Structures are given as C-alpha cells and as structure tokens.
Amino acid sequence: xxxxxxxxxxxxxxxxxxxxxxxxxxxxxxxxxxxxxxxxxxxxxxxxxxxxxxxxxxxxxxxxxxxxxxxxxxxxxxxxxxxxxxxxxxxxxxxxxxxxxxxxxxxxxxxxxxxxxxxxxxxxxxxxxxxxxxxxxxxxxxxxxxxxxxxxxxxxxxxxxxxxxxxxxxxxxxxxxxxxxxxxxxxxxxxxxxxxxxxxxxxxxxxxxxxxxxxxxxxxxxxxxxxxxxxxxxx
Amino acid sequence: xxxxxxxxxxxxxxxxxxxxxxxxxxxxxxxxxxxxxxxxxxxxxxxxxxxxxxxxxxxxxxxxxxxxxxxxxxxxxxxxxxxxxxxxxxxxxxxxxxxxxxxxxxxxxxxxxxxxxxxxxxxxxxxxxxxxxxxxxxxxxxxxxxxxxxxxxxxxxxxxxxxxxxxxxxxxxxxxxxxxxxxxxxxxxxxxxxxxxxxxxxxxxxxxxxxxxxxxxxxxxxxxxxxxxxxxxxxxxxxxxxxxxxxxxxxxxxxxxxxxxxxxxxxxx
Numbered sequence: 001x002x003x004x005x006x007x008x009x010x011x012x013x014x015x016x017x018x019x020x021x022x023x024x025x026x027x028x029x030x031x032x033x034x035x036x037x038x039x040x041x042x043x044x045x046x047x048x049x050x051x052x053x054x055x056x057x058x059x060x061x062x063x064x065x066x067x068x069x070x071x072x073x074x075x076x077x078x079x080x081x082x083x084x085x086x087x088x089x090x091x092x093x094x095x096x097x098x099x100x101x102x103x104x105x106x107x108x109x110x111x112x113x114x115x116x117x118x119x120x121x122x123x124x125x126x127x128x129x130x131x132x133x134x135x136x137x138x139x140x141x142x143x144x145x146x147x148x149x150x151x152x153x154x155x156x157x158x159x160x161x162x163x164x165x166x167x168x169x170x171x172x173x174x175x176x177x178x179x180x181x182x183x184x185x186x187x188x189x190x191x192x193x194x195x196x197x198x199x200x201x202x203x204x205x206x207x208x209x210x211x212x213x214x215x216x217x218x219x220x221x222x223x224x225x226x227x228x229x230x231x232x233x234x235x
Numbered sequence: 236x237x238x239x240x241x242x243x244x245x246x247x248x249x250x251x252x253x254x255x256x257x258x259x260x261x262x263x264x265x266x267x268x269x270x271x272x273x274x275x276x277x278x279x280x281x282x283x284x285x286x287x288x289x290x291x292x293x294x295x296x297x298x299x300x301x302x303x304x305x306x307x308x309x310x311x312x313x314x315x316x317x318x319x320x321x322x323x324x325x326x327x328x329x330x331x332x333x334x335x336x337x338x339x340x341x342x343x344x345x346x347x348x349x350x351x352x353x354x355x356x357x358x359x360x361x362x363x364x365x366x367x368x369x370x371x372x373x374x375x376x377x378x379x380x381x382x383x384x385x386x387x388x389x390x391x392x393x394x395x396x397x398x399x400x401x402x403x404x405x406x407x408x409x410x411x412x413x414x415x416x417x418x419x420x421x422x423x424x425x426x427x428x429x430x431x432x433x434x435x436x437x438x439x440x441x442x443x444x445x446x447x448x449x450x451x452x453x454x455x456x457x458x459x460x461x462x463x464x465x466x467x468x469x470x471x472x473x474x475x476x477x478x479x480x481x482x483x484x485x486x487x488x489x490x491x492x493x494x495x496x497x498x499x500x501x502x503x504x
Contacts, residue, residue, distance in 0.1 A: 029376075075372025078382050113350050115386035139386055140350060165308045165330045166346060194280065195312025 010037050015044065022087075023059035027066075029079025031086040038087040048094040049131075056087045057129045064126075064214040074118070081122055088129065102133035104224050107149045108159035109137030111170040116163035119193060119213070123159060126213040127220060132157075143174050150187065156227070157220055160206075162193040172204035179205070188223045190216060243267045243437040244294050245430070246287065247305035249274030250358040251332060254395050254423055255305060258430040266437035270294060274358065278370045280310035284318045291322045303433045305426070307331045327429045332356055336393050336424040351388040353414060355405060357395045363408045380412070389415040395423055 010033070013021055022037035034056075041051045063080040066072040072080075106127055110120050117139050124134045135153050137145055150158060158178075162168040171191050178184040184205070191201050192210040201209035207223055210216035247255050249271040259267055272286045287306065294302055304319060304326035319326055329335040333354040334342040346352070359366060368374050371383055390412060392405035402418055409416035423430075 073372070075376055075379060078379050079376060082378075082382075113347055115350050117386065118382065163310070164346075165310060165312055166343060167350075168312065195308075195310050197312060197314065200312060 010040055015041070015046075019055050022055040023062060026056065026059035026080050026083045026087075027063055029076060029083050031079075031083040034083040035086045035090060038090050042090075042094070048091045048098065049100070052088070052091050052095070052129055056084050056091075057126070060084050060126060060129065061214055064212055068212060077122070078118065081125060084125065084129070088125070100131075103131040104157060104220065105133045105135070105153060105155035106157040106159055106220065107135045107137060107146070107153055107155045108161070109141035109146060109149075110139040110161045110163075111167055111174070112140055112142040113170060114162050114164055114167035115139045116193075117161070119163070120159075120161035122213040123161070123192060123210070123216045126217050127159075130217045130221065132220065143177050146174050147177065147181075150183070156188055156224060157190060158187045159190045159192070159216070161191070162196070165195045168193060168196055168200065169204075171206065175205045188220070188227065190219060190223075192216060242299050243301045243303070243433055244299040245269050245303045245305050245433055246290055246294060247271050248276070248309070248332070250277060250356070250362075251305050251426065253358065254426060255430055258423060258427055259434065262431070262434040267433055268299070274362070275366065275370070277309070277359075277366060281314075283309055283311050284314040287315060288318045288322075291318070291324060295322070301433075301436055303327075303429065305429065307335060327426065329425070332426075333393055335426055335429070336395065336421050337419075338421075338424055349389075351386060353384065353387045353390045353412065355390060355392050355408060357398070357401055360392055360401050360405045360408060363404065363411075367408070368411070384412050384414065387412070387414055389417055391417045391419060394418060394420045 008021075010018060010021060018037055018040060022034055022041075025033040025037060038051055038055065041055065042048065060080060063072060063077055067074075067077050106124075108120060108124055108127075110117050120136070120139075124136045128134050133155075135149060135155065137149055146158065146160075149155075158174075160171045160174060162171060175184065175189060178187065178189075188208075189206045190208050190210050191204070191206045192212075196209055198209045201207075208219045210219050243266060245255060245259075245267060247269060252269065252271045252274075255269055259269060270290060272283070272290055276283050276286060283306065287304065291302060291304075302322075302324050304324055306315060306326050307329040308315060309331060315326070327335055329339045329342070331342075331354070333356060336356060337345070355363065364374075371379065373380055373383070390405070390409040392402070392408075394401060394405075397420055405418060406416050
C-alpha cells in the first residue's frame, strides 16, 4: 500500500481505474504518465486498439468537450494532445502489426498563405486515433499540392484548414478546381478553422464544416457510411 | 427648430483605446464617446461578435445615434459583420488591426508574399507578456513555444508611435519567440481617417453612410468625453466555472474512493 505523499503507482490500479487515470492524466497533459499507463495496459494483455479507443481517444474526447464548453483553453488542449501523441507513438507500430485495414483515408493540409497547423494537427491525430490513415500535407498548401496528393493517395476524404479570414477563401479555389476537373464528387471535403462556420462551408461547396477535431471524426465517419450506403445501393 | 447635434460613439477593441484616444484628443472635440470591449478577446475572436452585439445594444439604449465600430474582422470569419449588419452599423475595413495600421492592400500583399510573419502593434508589444506569454500559457509551459510559433520566421512590429522603449520591448518579444525582428513605424494608418470621419460626423451632424449606424436613436444626447480614457467593461461571464469545479470534485471523489480502498496515499493532477 502506498504511503501518504508518495507518487501514485499506476500498477496498483485495476484496469477500470487505470483507464480513468490515463484519461485524467491525458486531461492534465501528463505525457510520461499517459505513456506509462498505456504500457501497463498492454502488459496486461489489452489489445492496442482497445487501449487507443478506451483510454486515449475517450480521454481526448473529454478534453474536446471541455474546450468547446470553455472549461479548458488552448494551452491545456495542446498539452493533452502532446500526451496523447506520446501514447499513440507506442501504439502505432502495434496497430500496424495487427494488419487491420484503416476505416478510411484522409489527405489534410492547411491552405495556401496560412501557416497555422494546431487545429489541423489535432484533427489529423484524432482521425488517426479513430482508425483513419492520414496523409498530412502540412502548411501553406496550394491547389497543386492538394491535387497531387489526391491523385497519389486516392483518399476518400480531403480536409482543409485555415485560421485566417484572409486565407479561408482559398478553400473555394481548391474545391472549384476539383469541380472543373470533374472529380469533386470523388471526395468528401471537410473544412475547419477558427473563422469558419457552416454557412461558409456550404457557400464554398464543402461537404461539412467541422468545428473541432471530435466533430471532424464523427462527421467523417457519418459521411463515409452515407457514401458507402449510396455506393451499395447503386451497385 | 434646429435639431440638437446627435451624439457619436466609437465602439472599439480595447487594444485600440490608447490610439483612438490620442486621435480624439488631437481633434480637440468632445463630442465622441469611446467605449471599449476587453482587448483579451484578441485571443478568443469567436466571442467578439456577441460582446459587440451586447455593447451596440447598450449604446443604442443610451441614445447614441451614430456608432463607429473600430474592430477589423479580427478572425471572426464574417460573424462580426453579420452582427453589425443587424444593427445597421459598419466597421473599419480590414481583416486585422495590423492591416489597417499598415494599409489594408499593402498588408494583404505582404501577407501573401510572406505568410510566416507574426505581427505586433504597439499595444501587443506593451502587453506581450499578458496576451501572448501568459495568454498562450507559455509562462507555465514553454515547451509549447514551437507548437505555437514553430512555423513563423519573423516578427514585424508595426509601430504607432516612435518610442525607443517599445522598440526594445519588440526586440525582446522577437527574441523570446525565436523570430527575426523587424521594426516599422506606420503610425495610425487608416485608423486616423476612420476616427476623423467620426469626429467630423460629430461636428457637423451629418451621416457618413459608408461607416455610420443607420438606425434611429432613442433620443439625442450630448457627447461624452474624448479624452481617450477607455470605458472598460467587465469581462464576459465565466459561467462554466462551476463545470470545472464539478469535474474537480468528481475526480476528488474518485480518488477519495481509492484512498478509502487503501490503495493509494497521494493524489496527482
């Protein structure tokens, strides 16, 4: 039994308590503790995917909700994301070993003229956590870069991010180019970024506006299912 | 019968208070009241439209017939404009204060040429510690510096006044962020003309339809002060404090249960 004032020993917790503790540690941005908790669950025979979804993704979902509600602020979210990244770094190779196919593929990037990638990185991480393969093009991506990546990787989803009022119109340039080339309907186009909203997404011809990373995941899954059903019905 | 001179207000971001105050003082007229919203909203632009909405309603209730809004879009993605449209009020043009200080067209051209630029005005230089360092949590978590600023290459200080101390503070800010420092004295830029129009409107009682409120006020009111003193309003309510407390209490209960089970003696996080 631990003594007063000693560090909490994660190994003393049962599975349920440990998962909750990992979620708490993730909430508090404690990367080392999250990594330790992930390793313990794996040692106890948990499947990597279960650790990912029940401990990390669920923990990050709570962070997202509290951010949306104004309880957490950007620094706390970034620390939590960093902690999750630590856990995912352990799980990623193990997940790859299982050979489970990704549930979908996404190409994502911050649009031309914009170098902000915090939101885009969060979306990429959460999408990966949800089982998507994510090809991250980085920042300041022009239409040619997006098109080349779509051609090369053949994703189902194209994600575009912008933080600036001055750069968000570039999303329309990309979508218009897809239309011109007759490939717009080949992709689910998701857009996000602080100054965007649903009306803007609709106006530029995107499929959806995602106000945060958790919404991006849910929207991606829902639109993938819808697309799948449509294709099945048409087959 | 001569109609009394209508009163004029400028509703501004607190980050512009000093500069607008100086411009109003230069005009020597006391027919324009300056009302400011908290500058900290710079870090939470999604909250600006609601705050401006409330303040416009307040000003209208107080009888101001003409209201100038000294906010750029400020990252609201057009939401602020929708609020202003509802009130029949217009704002100074531009995406950010950096843009109207620099000159909107020149700013946009430069931003396109070199997007990896972090801009500071005199206000942001003065309040760098509170708005940037503490506001972004960099005092507590310096490890986040590359997350926030890793993609930037230079800091451009667009100066409103020629002040050696501010120049030095800007240099130190750039050093803190690990960015190349550039200093440019741009003065008040397009803000000067904007304030001048408000003052002129106050003086001659005419409406500049490019910029002014189209609504009819509840009555005329002699102008307030133009001494540049911002009328800071309370920050937006933090109604979610109880949620945070609830979560902490929940966590404490869970850890208390653990302590009761005798499996731990310490509480982390």
